[in-house]
Amino acid sequence: MMWIELWVNGSERVAEVRPDETLLELLRDGLGLRGAKNACSEGECGACTVLLDGVPIDACIYAAPACAGRAVTTVEGLAHADGELTPLQRAFVDTGAVQCGFCTPGFLLTLHALLAENPTPTEEEVRRAMVGNICRCTGYAHILDAVAQVAGVKE
Amino acid sequence: MPAAVEFRSVRSTEEAVASLSEHGSDACVIAGGTDVMMQYARHELSPAVFVHIEGIKELTNAQRDGSLRLGALVTHRHLADDPVIRTGHPALAEAAATVGGWQTQGVGTLGGNLCNASPAADTAPPLLVADATVELCGPRGIRRVPLEEFFLGRRHVDRRPEELLTGVEAAPLGPRQAEVYLKVGRRGGMVVAVAGLAARLSFDEQGVIAAARLAVCSVGPTPLRVRPAEEALLGLCPSGRMTDDGYTALEEAIAALSGAVSPIDDVRSSAAYRRAVLPRLLRRSVEVCRAAVRAGISQDDLS
Known part of the structure; x- marks a missing residue:
């Protein structure tokens, strides 16, 4: 086992991890943050997407010890401390972009990263950004609506 | 219980080389880990130490x-x-x-x-x-x-x-040169190539192919540059209606390409499909490069 220090949702955390532990195991089992989901375990579905220094990654295939000294953002870290949702989260609720909800945290983090670097994406840009996130309910149209609501997506 | 693996993050090339020299083939270099972590989980790798290089x-x-x-x-x-x-x-x-x-x-x-x-x-x-x-x-x-x-x-x-x-x-693209990568897969994203082909073609002032580079992937054990097909393309003038000579050159290049590859049947495709799609990729790559060079020239003329 080894000790690492990292920033999770703005707080400094110290965690003991196995050298071959994944970031997803650390978040879910070590830190009790169950927002990132475990589905394919192979970096195919995006249900475990979190941000590492602002970049979306699949936590299921990212090494936990590699996160030492870095900043991780999970879905638990998006809303304000008082529970107020981000505009994108609000839009997900308003447009019905959540069906079973299992893929939702991953989509939110990918799309937050997209909007952070490109606040007014075209629909094609939104679609390309989402390519690594799978919605098993196939609710993509409403997810696109949600992004359009906050970003004024261009045709 | 297998021996516990070690995870070592290095900050410089020298530190990485020292670590790799110490552990030799027991070490596994890891950066973003998108291949390594998956292969490790599948027990395809069993290193004694991960040498993590993302911090260099x-x-x-x-x-x-x-x-x-x-x-x-x-x-x-x-x-x-x-x-x-x-x-x-x-x-x-x-x-x-x-x-x-x-x-x-x-x-x-x-x-x-x-x-x-x-x-x-x-x-x-x-x-x-x-x-x-x-x-x-x-x-x-x-x-x-x-x-x-x-x-x-x-x-x-x-x-x-x-x-x-x-x-x-x-080497970056030169004047009157264009390149393209064409990839065949089952959907538009998240796809491991069923077949891939890159072409970099140079054209002379008459639009004749003066130099050609072709390389393919997913149609053999390694990505491969296909020199015989490159040679066959020289002299081909793919503009407008192609002459009989033009067709012959293209057919020769396709034959050379087919002779150089060794596709297999696997979960993503059959060898036969890979063989069927390659000539089409080659033809399309020639068209795309020709169009790109023409567009580039007309842009130059305007400026």
Whole structure:
């Protein structure tokens, strides 16, 4: 086992991890943050997407010890401390972009990263950004609506 | 219980080489880990130590100084988005944009894609047609290997256990030259290539192919440059209605391409389909390059 220090949702955390532990195991089992989901375990579905220094990654295939000294953002870290949702989260609720909800945290983090670097994406840009996130309910149209609501997506 | 693996993060090339020299083939280099972590989970790898190199800042740069020099830690997102790469190496930028989703592209590195040596490595064909050379740093200094000679077999490259791949050098597009990477897959994203083909073609003032580079992936154990097909394309004039000679040259190139590849049946496709799709990729690559050079010329005329 080894000790690492990292920033999770703005707080400094110290965690003991196995050298071959994944970031997803650390978040879910070590830190009790169950927002990132475990589905394919192979970096195919995006249900475990979190941000590492602002970049979306699949936590299921990212090494936990590699996160030492870095900043991780999970879905638990998006809303304000008082529970107020981000505009994108609000839009997900308003447009019905959540069906079973299992893929939702991953989509939110990918799309937050997209909007952070490109606040007014075209629909094609939104679609390309989402390519690594799978919605098993196939609710993509409403997810696109949600992004359009906050970003004024261009045709 | 297998012996516990160790995880060591290094901050410099020297530190990485020292670590690799100490552990030899028991060490596994890891950067973004998008291939390594999956292979480890599948028990395809069992290293004694992971040497984690993502913190080596000097390997994260892409520099253009005549030729393009890419640090081994340049990510696929960087390749896809960098205006210098999109202009000088459009096929490489396009190929990088097709590797997995954002989650893979954001941390998956060029050095990792090459060292993993998948038969389907998307960045390989565009770099092969750019006459790329890889740079390997070992305890006795730097060794440069043409990318064409770097791939020895499936998942097998000419990297000694104590060496770190530190960078790649490639020649950018010249005047009257165009390139393209065409990839066949089942959907528009998150696809491992069923077949991939990169072409870099130079045209003379009459629109005749004066130099050609062709490389393919997913149709043999390694990405492959196809020299006999390149030679067959010389002299071909693909503009307008093609003459009988033009067709003959293209047919010869297709035959040479077919003779050079050794596709297999696997979960993604059949060997027969791969053979069927290759000639179409070659024809389309010639058309796309010709159109790009024409468009480039007309733009130059306007400016």
